[in-house]
Amino acid sequence: MADDNSDWWRGCVIYQIYPRSFQDTTGDGIGDLRGVVRRLGHVAALGTDAVWLSPFFKSPMADMGYDVSDYCAVDPLFGTLEDFDAVVAEAHRLGLKVIIDQVLAHTSDRHPWFVESRASRDNARADWYVWAEPRRDGTAPNNWLSVFGGSAWEWDSVRRQYYLHNFLTSQPALNYHNMNVQNAVLETVRFWLARGVDGFRLDTVNYYIQDRFLRDNPPLAESVAGTNTDTNPYNFQEHLFDKSRPENIDFLKRFRALIDESGGHAVVGEIGDEKRSLQTLAAYTSGNDKLNMSYTFDMLGPGFSAAHVRACVEAFEAAAPDGWVCWAFSNHDVARHVTRWTPPGGDPDVVAKFAIELLCALRGSISLYQGEELGLEEAEIAFEDLRDPYGIRFWPGFKGRDGCRTPMVWEAEAPNDGFSAGKPWLPVPQSHRAMAVDVQQRDERSVLAHYRAMLALRRAHPALVSxxxxxxxxxxxxxxxxxxxxxxxxxxxxxxxxxxxxxxxxxxxxxxxxxxxxxxxxxxxxxxxxxxxxxxxxxx
Missing domain, CATH: 2.60.40.1180 (Golgi alpha-mannosidase II)
Known part of the structure; x- marks a missing residue:
């Protein structure tokens, strides 16, 4: 699959690498780009077509790199631009495409754009972010909520206005109604195209544009709200005005036109929309002039049944007959699917093998998350070891995302299972040791062996690919x-x-x-x- 065909993305198998948990080469306990280079052979041997790298850009790391302070620099934690070039060179040598995360809905509050924007109301970047006056009583401009808890608005004492943040207060939302913002963002994309990347994964792609009039979101319909037991009040609103706005389509067309200038590139979007995900996916992938493909959270939840899978696939096929979907069962934001789907007393390895058989048979591209090829289960992380601000905020009702972000286990007998010579940034679960790569490579009945066999089967049959x-x-x-x-x-x-x-x-x-x-x-x-x-x- 990974060739020079401009449609290489159609039916491809993407392997998601979470760099800080993949391989550490410096002994600081945090994975790095040199570690990615070292372990790309494992990814290629698995039978994948592309790697997706989660953010490695310069960042204060308040949200593990999803708060970018410089879109065109590698954070020293991960290495240098030369290290990134080495990743691209080695991936291409192995026949792998390289997809990088683009966190474009917001920046870090330490990004120079925001530092200038908050300095006054009349500077050159004053309206590069979503600023608003308070209500007469001093409260926030509307009822929008942050995914990470509380109001989506933060008061700034210098401008004496509120700014929008859909996630952490240190992640201010960019104002995409301003064309200068769009132009600046697209220039950063050109930077990475020039360094040889093959595609982009757009984080929270439906959060780029908000309602111009900042209208309140309505509550969920009573029939839904009455059964809502979610720990996060964000999910009690119908998010009509703070995301998935129709104006977003025009920016996605601009993005697609840019990457199509040189051909052979692809863009996959993450749609975080609880109630209208498939409709949004259809709008964003139809017409061959926006996203090449997208994924939603429909297969990333607890639903695991014949009826659920059929309903998800048929709904997409009906909504977007000319679109393309990327199916995933796990990623860095959700509990690992082996844990979600294994019933009490069940065998996680059986579920892991069944899941890859199913995933390889579905129509669409597929995305694998590092460690799922080993059948890794969700790790239990003590509160004092948590690093995820989302989990810390909602503990103990929600334990956060660190349980799926623990380090890869490469060598069962090595310190920290081969991930690092130093103390890892998250603990390596003892239960994962027996699942290490070197252990499973010696067992033809292992989950790893089954993944390789299933990916080889998919590659060998055009009907399964496309x-x-x-x-x-x-x-x-x-x-x-x-x-x-x-x-x-x-x-x-x-x-x-x-x-x-x-x-x-x-x-x-x-x-x-x-x-x-x-x-x-x-x-x-x-x-x-x-x-x-x-x-x-x-x-x-």
């Missing part, structure tokens, strides 16, 4: 569909239940033959599906 998808009627815990493309038809069936299931293959599909090593028993026209197992077969 073919169409058509669901078949199935009852209970069985999900069945046909993938067709590249001159082949494949039948895919998955039993989400713990108990064995039988499913009859419709007669109009013709003969079915299990692919070697990837099927279960075919008895006449019936598939015998063990619990939490998938079947992939060729249709005659």
């Amino acid at each position: 073919g169409s998808i058509r669901f078949l009627d199935a009852e209970g815990n069985v999900l069945a569909f046909v993938r067709e493309g590249g001159g082949e038809r494949l039948l895919c069936a998955f039993n989400f239940g713990d108990e064995p299931a039988r499913w009859s293959v419709p007669a109009d599909l013709g003969t079915v033959e299990a692919l070697a090593g990837h099927g279960t028993a075919v008895e006449g026209r019936a598939l015998a599906l063990p619990g939490l197992r998938g079947f992939i077969g060729r249709l005659g």
